[in-house]
Amino acid sequence: MQPGTDAPATTGPWTGLTERVTGELAGSLNLRRTALRLLDLLCPAFADWAVLALPELRSGRLVLHGGAELTATTPVTVRVDPDTGLGRVLSSGRTEVLHVAEEDGTALDAMIPHPRLREEAAELRPADIVGVALTARGTTIGVLVLVRGSNRGFPAEDVETAERLAARAALAIDSAQLYEDRTHVASVLQAGLRPPELPELPGARIAARIRSAAEHLDLSGDFYDVHGAGDDWLLVLGDVCGKGVEAAVLTGRTRQSIRTAAYFDRRPSQVLTALNTVLYEAESSRFVAVVCVRLRPIGDGSSAVASVAVAGHPPPVIIRAGGSIEQIEAVGTVAGVLPDLAYREVDVRLHLGDTMLLFTDGIYEARGADDFYGMGRLVELLPAYAGAGPEPVCEAVEQDVHEYLGGRPHDDMALFAVSWGR
Amino acid sequence: MTVPGLAEAADRFDRALAAVDTPAATAVIGELLDRGEDPVAVLVEVIAAAQRSVGLRWQRGEWPVAREHAATGVSAAAVEVVARHVRRLPVTRGRVVVACAEREWHALPAMLIGHALRANGWDVTLLGASTTTARLNRYLHDLGPDAAAVSCSVLGALPAGRRFIEAATAAGIPVLAGGSAFGPDPARALALGATAWAPGAYSAIDAVAKLPAVVPAASPLPAAPAAEQAELEQAHQRLVAGLRTTWTLAADVLVDAPVVVDSLQAVAKDVLNQVLHAVSAALLTGDPRPIPETAAWLADLLAARGAEVRLVAELGELLAAGLGDFPLARELVVAHWAGGLVGTER
Numbered sequence: 001m002q003p004g005t006d007a008p009a010t011t012g013p014w015t016g017l018t019e020r021v022t023g024e025l026a027g028s029l030n031l032r033r034t035a036l037r038l039l040d041l042l043c044p045a046f047a048d049w050a051v052l053a054l055p056e057l058r059s060g061r062l063v064l065h066g067g068a069e070l071t072a073t074t075p076v077t078v079r080v081d082p083d084t085g086l087g088r089v090l091s092s093g094r095t096e097v098l099h100v101a102e103e104d105g106t107a108l109d110a111m112i113p114h115p116r117l118r119e120e121a122a123e124l125r126p127a128d129i130v131g132v133a134l135t136a137r138g139t140t141i142g143v144l145v146l147v148r149g150s151n152r153g154f155p156a157e158d159v160e161t162a163e164r165l166a167a168r169a170a171l172a173i174d175s176a177q178l179y180e181d182r183t184h185v186a187s188v189l190q191a192g193l194r195p196p197e198l199p200e201l202p203g204a205r206i207a208a209r210i211r212s213a214a215e216h217l218d219l220s221g222d223f224y225d226v227h228g229a230g231d232d233w234l235l236v237l238g239d240v241c242g243k244g245v246e247a248a249v250l251t252g253r254t255r256q257s258i259r260t261a262a263y264f265d266r267r268p269s270q271v272l273t274a275l276n277t278v279l280y281e282a283e284s285s286r287f288v289a290v291v292c293v294r295l296r297p298i299g300d301g302s303s304a305v306a307s308v309a310v311a312g313h314p315p316p317v318i319i320r321a322g323g324s325i326e327q328i329e330a331v332g333t334v335a336g337v338l339p340d341l342a343y344r345e346v347d348v349r350l351h352l353g354d355t356m357l358l359f360t361d362g363i364y365e366a367r368g369a370d371d372f373y374g375m376g377r378l379v380e381l382l383p384a385y386a387g388a389g390p391e392p393v394c395e396a397v398e399q400d401v402h403e404y405l406g407g408r409p410h411d412d413m414a415l416f417a418v419s420w421g422r
Numbered sequence: 423m424t425v426p427g428l429a430e431a432a433d434r435f436d437r438a439l440a441a442v443d444t445p446a447a448t449a450v451i452g453e454l455l456d457r458g459e460d461p462v463a464v465l466v467e468v469i470a471a472a473q474r475s476v477g478l479r480w481q482r483g484e485w486p487v488a489r490e491h492a493a494t495g496v497s498a499a500a501v502e503v504v505a506r507h508v509r510r511l512p513v514t515r516g517r518v519v520v521a522c523a524e525r526e527w528h529a530l531p532a533m534l535i536g537h538a539l540r541a542n543g544w545d546v547t548l549l550g551a552s553t554t555t556a557r558l559n560r561y562l563h564d565l566g567p568d569a570a571a572v573s574c575s576v577l578g579a580l581p582a583g584r585r586f587i588e589a590a591t592a593a594g595i596p597v598l599a600g601g602s603a604f605g606p607d608p609a610r611a612l613a614l615g616a617t618a619w620a621p622g623a624y625s626a627i628d629a630v631a632k633l634p635a636v637v638p639a640a641s642p643l644p645a646a647p648a649a650e651q652a653e654l655e656q657a658h659q660r661l662v663a664g665l666r667t668t669w670t671l672a673a674d675v676l677v678d679a680p681v682v683v684d685s686l687q688a689v690a691k692d693v694l695n696q697v698l699h700a701v702s703a704a705l706l707t708g709d710p711r712p713i714p715e716t717a718a719w720l721a722d723l724l725a726a727r728g729a730e731v732r733l734v735a736e737l738g739e740l741l742a743a744g745l746g747d748f749p750l751a752r753e754l755v756v757a758h759w760a761g762g763l764v765g766t767e768r
Contacts, residue, residue, distance in 0.1 A: 024594065024638070024639070027592035027593045027594060027639060028563065028566070028592075028593035028594060029563040029593075030563045030564070030566030030593065031566065032566040033566040033593050033594055033595065036594065036636055037593075037594040040594070040635065070636070071516070071568070071635050183563075183564050187564070205444065205499075215553075215554045215556065215557045216554065216556035216557045216559070216560045217560070218557070218560075369659070384488040385488050385491065385492075386488075387442070387492065388442075388488050388489075388491055388492035388495060389442070389444065389492055390495075391495040391498055391499070392488070392491035392492050392494065392495040395491065395495075395527070395551070396491060398551075399527045399551075399552075402552065406659070
């Protein structure tokens with residue numbers, strides 16, 4: 001459907017176009033998509049050729065969106081002359097209509113600061129080139145440059161229409177720019193809080209899952225980590241108090257403290273003691289629940305010893321290769337609220353095909369229609385996955401808990417599974 | 423069209439999968455890539471092909487669901503080998519976000535498509551299993567991709583698939599739909615407002631390259647069936663509970679069963695969910711085929727587990743009776759459920 005053809009023509013040839021610009025540009029908060037959408041609405045019906053010139057706030061360079069190829073983006077680093085054409089529209093916020101004389105490209109030079117794009121526009125043998133300011137919330141944030149080919153200039157009423165379109169588009173583009181700036185800040189800050197890529201462990205396979213309570217933010221108060229090398233690894237899963245951004249920041253600090261502690265001593269009891277001391281001194285009322293597992297092969301590597309210590313965290317369960325389920329009896333106080341705590345380690349053996357599953361309380365405290373998911377359901381589900389390996393175990397638990405939730409909101413949830421052998 | 427060298431490798435991969443031997447499986451894939459095989463061919467002709475036979479083994483009752491999952495875990499590790507390989511290839515095209523709709527837990531097909539697109543120069547962001555529309559939306563606005571691809575292999579994911587399509591097209595982003603829930607032709611995908619449909623990795627590569635830069639927001643679905651589908655979703659648990667007490671899927675209807683793998687009770691829960699999802703899918707897409715297809719699938723499933731096939735007809739009758747408050751859905755079941763039975767009683 002062409003712009004303008006979907007409405008009665010009683011109030012001019014472009015009826016409906018302004019509304020479409022407003023309505024359809026509201027659908028995206030992404031700058032590139034918003035620019036693309038605007039150009040798609042304008043070309044080829046309203047203008048034969050168009051670019052959006054948007055100065056970038058961060059870099060100061062000018063980016064030209066569009067041209068003959070709608071999806072193109074062309075950065076321009078040369079300075080735009082503030083006294084002519086495009087520069088004047090940017091600084092004054094006022095429309096410029098330039099007539100393109102046959103043998104003279106000055107109008108195109110003034111309005112299109114890039115040689116390839118200028119050539120594209122020149123090929124249309126244009127009659128007029130118009131620069132309309134994009135002004136939103138008191139600031140001119142860019143220029144919409146419109147070209148019509150030979151025999152089709154811009155009459156005054158179409159210039160007015162262009163100004164109305166630009167006013168609507170400018171709001172959407174400004175919103176998208178604001179969103180993009182915030183997103184940039186957030187994603188840089190967030191990069192250090194993302195779950196780590198899992199390394200390959202010799203002799204073992206590992207898998208992990210995190211689903212945050214605020215799924216759209218990808219920020220969680222639950223975390224996991226793996227430290228080590230050779231035949232000595234530390235697996236960590238934890239849950240800080242709270243959720244969302246605040247919890248994620250504490251998660252980052254906790255992960256860093258554990259990493260540093262493990263550098264000096266990889267015994268889980270010592271890692272937790274160090275974490276408790278650091279958190280107690282630094283965070284007045286915040287606490288963290290953690291489970292630490294140190295994994296080392298024994299003898300020829302056909303089995304491994306797992307040393308488990310917990311700080312206020314549910315202990316792991318073991319799914320034996322034969323299908324029996326063992327719950328490890330490990331207890332310990334949450335880290336961060338009491339000074340001078342000591343933690344105890346429990347040693348268990350993992351044989352070929354055994355899987356140890358670490359999980360946060362978001363799993364068994366998931367609220368279904370009338371009750372919690374509970375440890376009972378977990379223990380009932382797991383035997384069927386004996387020998388299946390870590391990835392299927394995590395997937396099965398995640399899916400089963402989700403089905404149990406039946407669309408209800410949930411807390412942060414994290415799973416970490418390690419299988420000895422293949 | 424299988425390349426000769428690939429056929430032999432596919433056999434070895436299949437055996438590794440059956441033995442749940444991850445190192446053997448990943449070694450086969452590593453060798454193929456090292457000798458310069460096309461990563462897309464490795465994904466499609468070795469991994470996807472083997473994975474299809476895994477699904478069939480479960481459906482035929484040869485494998486319990488846990489074994490199916492274990493084999494799928496091996497496939498996922500094999501796909502990861504391909505992923506590491508294609509990540510090193512240059513990005514020469516735009517950006518695509520690939521996601522599984524909510525309720526879609528089969529992440530593997532979406533991963534296959536994502537890595538195949540990456541192998542063809544697209545910058546791909548893969549969102550995992552069962553992604554909420556809110557999460558997809560955030561990625562669409564943050565990344566401003568050239569296209570979104572949505573995967574639905576189970577019928578129950580189609581309503582969420584529609585919400586994905588609404589989210590993407592509202593931002594002008596074209597949507598490629600794929601996965602077995604969309605059926606064997608573009609009808610369901612297009613009815614739900616997708617820009618294009620692709621049945622596999624090769625066709626997905628072609629289709630994404632041909633997508634328009636900007637699309638209009640998806641048109642609203644036909645009001646009456648969409649409203650009924652929404653109500654059906656609200657009543658889902660109640661309807662399942664009702665059918666569970668009335669459908670005589672119990673020990674006394676089992677004939678002498680040679681292989682009864684998963685308990686029929688466990689299967690029954692899946693079946694009832696699946697049947698209602700089929701009705702939902704038919705309402706939303708205007709394509710009644712999910713209903714007879716589900717009846718036929720159920721007949722196969724029960725036959726493989728030694729249960730009487732007449733249970734399928736009984737379920738159809740109970741379903742029609744239970745859908746009294748849903749006239750359009752009831753009509754669909756009455757008209758199309760038996761069609762699936764006729765096909766199986768050869």
